[in-house]
Structure formats: structure tokens, C-alpha cells
Amino acid sequence: MKKLGLLFLFLASIISCETHNEGKEELGIMDEKMENSSSIHVEKPEVADNRKIIWNADLEFQVKDVDESTKDISQLCSKYEAFISHMNLMSSNYQISNHITIRVKNENFNRLINEIKGTSIFISKVEIKSNDVTEEFIDIESRLKTKKEVRERYIDILRKSTGEIKDVIAAEDAIRKITEEIEAKEGRLRYLKDKVSQSTIDLEIYQKVDFKSEPETFEKGFFTKAKESLETGWNIIIEILLLLLSIWPILLIAILVFIWRRQWLKRKKRK
Known part of the structure; x- marks a missing residue:
């Protein structure tokens, strides 16, 4: 019984220390992520294959006809295996605009941007941002491995346990908490993998029109x-x-x- 209790205390201390260090390291990761984020007005630079980079582009330009350009952009998305995740068409007294969000594979990111720019008559903005999440990626994978090992130890103790019911309940509760932490980390990892594998292009196209006043309010006869x-x-x-x-x-x-x-x-x- 004393050995079983000591094992519980040992494993609990491992989790406590890991959680404390995790908070400090995550703050460090966030600081470094802010440093690694950059805004450039040129094409996406080449990076090492083992780096985990999240790419985002922000484009704004004028076109001759918003409807025709929207059709052309949809065709380009099909050509480069991209998809439009959001579209918002708006009209005002002086222009018609369409805000489009596109998700595309990293290998087609540059080519799609270059062809989309070809539909413009005047480019207002081309901004490309990168966020290096390699360190966070490795950190999560490492923590997942450690947490899974700790959970296996608890499970093994539970299998071999012949102690009191309170010890069994304590082990089950510890397994449940670790499992929740593992699921949260796995969810974050899936999110990062999706962001790394698919780049995002925020595009706004607009068309200048002759000024038109808003129609008068309808008066009943x-x-x-x-x-x-x-x-x-x-x-x-x-x-x-x-x-x-x-x-x-x-x-x-x-x-x-x-x-x-x-x-x-x-x-x-x-x-």
C-alpha cells in the first residue's frame, strides 16, 4: 500500500512540474512567434522543408468588372486546387467590391497569387505574412509523448493495483485528467497542421462606378x-x-x- 501511494505521488509530481514548465515555455513560444511574424511586400521566400510556416497573404486591387474577375478567380482556384472559404459582395455609391478568402496548398501559393494579380488594373496592396510555428509544433509533439507515457504508467498501476478503492479512484481520476490534456494538445496540433498545409489569401477586388445617389424613399399613393x-x-x-x-x-x-x-x-x- 505504501509503495502504491508513493507511485501516485511520484507521477502526480511529474504532471505538476510539467504543467508549470509548460506555462513558462508557452509564453516563450508566444514571444518568439511575435518575433518570427513578418510582413513583406514581395513573394514568399524559400524556407527549409523541415520548418513549419503558416503563410497569409493580403491583396487589394482594382478590376474592370467585379463579376467577371470573380469568375476568373474561381477558375484559377480550381486550376490550383484551392477553394473559396468566404465571399462578401458589397455595393456603395461609388464602387462595387468583393471580399474573398481563399485556402490553397503551400506549393501553389505563389503561383496562384501571381495569376490573381494578373486580373487587376491597379494594385493597391500586396502583403505576405509568415508565422514560424516550428518550435510550438515540436513542443506539442514532445509534450504529447510525455503525457501518453505518464498515462500508460497510471494505467499499468491500475491494472496491478490490489489496494483500497480510494487509490483506484485516484488513479482513474488522474487518467481522465491526462486524457483531457492529451486531447487538447492533439486538437491544437491538428489546427497547426491544417494552417501549415493550407495557406490563406485574403483578397479584396473593387470596381469604380459613376456616383449614384441612393433611391428616394417610396411614397404611397x-x-x-x-x-x-x-x-x-x-x-x-x-x-x-x-x-x-x-x-x-x-x-x-x-x-x-x-x-x-x-x-x-x-x-x-x-x-
């Missing part, structure tokens, strides 16, 4: 107003009838009182 007035009057009559029906006992009493009063006044006059 006489016959429309007359029809609505008749409908309103009819609705009022219906509401009054429904009200009278709902208070019919009061009306009946009032009528009976009125009739009785008239009869009483007539008898009084005769006297």
Missing part, C-alpha cells in the same frame, strides 16, 4: 392609403365587437338596470 385606412377601420370595428362580446354580462346587467329604472320612474309619476 392615394388609393394605397385609402385601402389601408379601410382595413384599419374594419379592424377597429372587429376589436370593438370582440370587446362587447367579452363584457356581455356587464351589458346585460346595465340594460336590466335601465329598464327597471324607467319602470320605477313611470310608477312614481302616476302616484
